[in-house]
Every structure is written in C-alpha cells, then in structure tokens.
Amino acid sequence: MSAKTANKIATSVIVAVSGLIVLVLAGLLGYILVRGLGHLSFDFLTSAPETIRRGGGIGPQLFNSVFLLFLTMIITIPLGLGAGIYMSEYAPANKVTNGIRLIVEVLSSVPSIIVGLFGLLVLVNLFGFGFSLFAGALALTVFNLPLMVRITEQGLRSVPREQKEASLALGLSKWKTITSVMLPISMPVILTGTILAAGRVFGEAAALLFTAGMSSPRLDFTDWNPFSPFSPLNPFRPAETLAVHIWKINSEGLAPDAKEIAAGASAVLVITVLAFNFSARWLGRYLYRKFTAIK
C-alpha cells in the first residue's frame, strides 16, 4: 500500500470517527431533551412528588438543588479565592508549596462518593448535623474547593506582570494590589470558571446521597422562617436534590410514571447545565471585551 493510499484511508477514518462522535453527542442531547421536554409543564416543575401514584412533580427537589447550590457557593467562593490567592501570590517556591500543590491535586481526584462518605462520618455523625442541607453544602465544598483554587490561580496568573508591578511601584500593599488590581482584571476567567463549577455542583449526586439525604420533608412554601422545621429555608433539614431524585426513582421508584419523571427531571438538569455553560461563555467574552477594549 502506498503512503498516499494509507494517508487517504487514515484521514477518512479520523473524519468518520469525529463525525460519529458528533452524532453520538447530538443523539444523546436530543434524546434527553426530546424525551424530557414532553413531560415538562408548570405543574411538573412545582408540584410535590408522589410515591405510588402517577402525576408527581419535582418542585421541592428543584428548590433544594437551587438552595443547596447557593449555600455551597457562599461557602466555597471565599475559601477557594483565599486559598487560590495564597497559592499564586503568597506561597514561597519551596518543597512545602509543592506538597500543598500535590494535596490539592489529590483532593481534586478523590471520587465524589468518598467525599460523601467522609461527610457522612464527620459532618452527619461526628458534628451532629444529621442529613441536612448544611452537611450537603459542606461536602460539596470539599468536592469543589480544589477546582475553585485552580480557577483562581489560573485567573491571577493571567494578569499582566506590568500591571501588578505598576501597582506595587505606586506603593500599594500586596493585599491591596491583589484585591483592587489583580482580582478585577482576572474576573472574566474566575467568573467563567465559577459558573462552570456551579454547573458541576448542580448535577452532583454521589456526594449528597449520605449527606443531604435521600428524602425531603413535606415543605410548607408559605413558611419562610429559617428556623421552622418545615420551612424551605431551614438549612438543617434533609433535602433530596434533583440529581439524587433521578437516581432514586430509577433504582427504587414505585410510581407508574417513574420513567417519564426521570426523563423530565434529566431534561431540567441538562437544560440548567447548558444554561450555565452558555452564560459562562457569554459572560466571559462580554467581560473580556469590556475590560480590554478588544473587539
């Protein structure tokens, strides 16, 4: 076989495989959306789930997912920013720093189910939070922190050296330089990364099975006192999120329309993740243009 024939064959194989991947992806997204969108309605999104009858909704689960995401990001962002700033600006270049880097890398590759088990042992049992939103948010923080640290480091490293040095030369302290010069410049990178991380949190289930729990109490959506046990805002109540709900009705769902509910809930999850992705891309580009005056 001549080299040219081999080249043609290899090229067509590569193009065909790439086409196949695109087809599989399009099929996957199309399948989820087509199967799920038919089941979506205002009633489905707001009503409570049914255990054995048909017609159950995902209202409380949707609320739990959003609220848990909010709690998680409130804890993760300040911690992740701080740790990222330390790693990129304050950490001396020595063996200890390399060790910390290794630790962050290890933490980022620990499977989420292990993080969930750790949460069960320490947060739920040892600290006595029980199966609660708060325990779930802390577990997700553990799961998300390394990513946040990496995003912050990446963002700070994208700041031009001259800008940082100009600020230091004007007599600003290092901390002031970081907070008022470097963080605003790196905002597009950090914000984009944070939104993508939020999308990951929204779909996470394995870490939540044993921390936020697999059940939701009957919520009273007229009671907004965060200390009342039936209030949706109470952070110390168990909360089944949307992703956990999909898993649960697939493995032990008794409702006759469990498949349709799973399809609808999956569509909601995927649409949310798509929304996170597109808004991250759009926002990143918008901020970049705004801050740099590049068209």
Add this chain to the structure above:
Amino acid sequence: MAQPLERQQAKPHLAEEWVGKVYTLLCIAFLILTIFSLVYFVASKGLSTFFVNGVNVIDLLTGLKWAPEGEPRLFGALPFIFGSFSTSLLAAAIAAPLGFCASVFMVEIAPKFGRQYLQPVIELLAGIPSVVYGFVGLSVIVPFFRDVFPGQGVGIAAGSVVLSIMILPTITTIATDALAALPKGLKEGSYALGATRWQTIYRIVLPTTLPALMTGIVLGIARAFGEALAVQMVIGNAPHIPRSLFESASTLTSAITLSMGNTAMGTVANNALWSLALILMLMTFVFVFIVRWLERRSKI
C-alpha cells in the same frame, strides 16, 4: 511635614497586609486539614475491619464471595475490584482511540470547524451530570444490549460504554492541548521531507505526545474508577465475577452506594464497606502518582 504623614500611612498598609496574609493562610490551612482528616477518617474506618473485626486482608482482597450478613460472614471483595478495573479499563480502551481521532481532527485536519463546533460540544459533554448518563444508559444502552446479546443487558459492557462517553471529554481535551502545543517545526520538517499527513501523525506527532496522551487516559481511568451512580444504574449489582460482559456484575462504588445506607455504623458489614472505600481511595492516590510521573516525562 512629609515624614509624619508617611508614618501614619504605613500602619494601615501593614495591617492590611496582615489581614490578607492571615486570611489566605487560614483558607489554605482549612484545605490541608480537610484532606488530612478525609484520609485519616476513611483509613481508620477501613482498617478497623482488619484490626478490630479481625478480617484477614488477603481474604478480603482475594475472596470470591461477599456475604456480610451470611453464616459464616464472608468478605471477599475480588468481584468488586475486578468489576471496577474491568469497567474502567474497557471504558478507556473505547474512549482513547475515539478521543485521539477527535483531537487529530481538531488540530490537524479541520482546525476551524473543530475549534468552533466539535470542541465546545465535547466540553459540554463533560458538564452533563452523571445520573443523566446513568438514566440514558438505563433507557437506551441496556435495552439495546438486551435485544442484541444474550442476557439482561446490564453488566460490564453497558457500564463501560456509559463510562467511555463520560471520560471522552477528559481524554480529548488533554490530547488536543498536547497536539496543539507541539512545536510547529517538528511537523513542518516532516512535511518538508515529503511525508504524508498520516505518516507525520503516526511517526512524529504520536510518539512525541505519547506521555501527554497517556496522562489523559490515566485521568480518564481514574474518573471512571471513582464514578458511582452512573455505573451502579447499569451494571446490575450482582456480587460475583461475571462470566460474560453482558452478565450482571458489581464495582467497588456500586457496592458502597447500595449497601452503605442499609448497614448500621460500627458493625462488621459496615466496616467492610469502608474497607472498599479505602481501596478506592488508595487507587486514586496511585492514579495521581502515575499522572505526576507521566507529566514529568512529557516535559522532557
């Protein structure tokens, strides 16, 4: 007059600097404390099976029968270990060639189309939650396998197909970065000598980027190894080594997911599950070290 003014301003600056330093140091200390306590708690729970309950380590690693409530109690975790390794390795075997082709397409064949359409779509794939993959696997891949092959459709084959789609973005992204970072002179030299595109890819690009490609594959295997719910939904969860790819099986993660809620804390049955978690965690460390070793090699 200038002197006292300067002294006055120096103080808030110093205080500011201290606040920043202490705050970031506390954050990083929290991170370090978390990982150490995570390792400590999982290890102490996982080891208590051997030291408190007196289960033999070798029996656990090589035993074929898992019957924590049976008489006698048996803790053979080999079926789970086998299930985890076979699904994740098979998934990597499916995803690696696909990922390599996609990255070659994006970098060498159609950079404009690839960067504009293929790459965002593949990155999007990384963001889809694992339960959604499990759901699609359960409602598309499992019925398909049930119709085409003998058996129930669940098993290692279904698990690895679902996992291969999940790890495709990891492998593709890293391969694309590696191919794009290759010095232009290498490829141009090869083309100048009259080599075809495929000869250049096969003889120049592939060998030079191999460590980076391997990094992507190992990261993919690590992700597949630790994935819990998507696999649990399609693998069937029978606690024995299957005789075919289309027979119900179990992985470490699926066993933990299914049984952790049904056993009481502190019992042998519960501790044995923590031992499975310990094996999972130790494998994660092994993967991290392989990746580090590969990264050192790809720098040279």
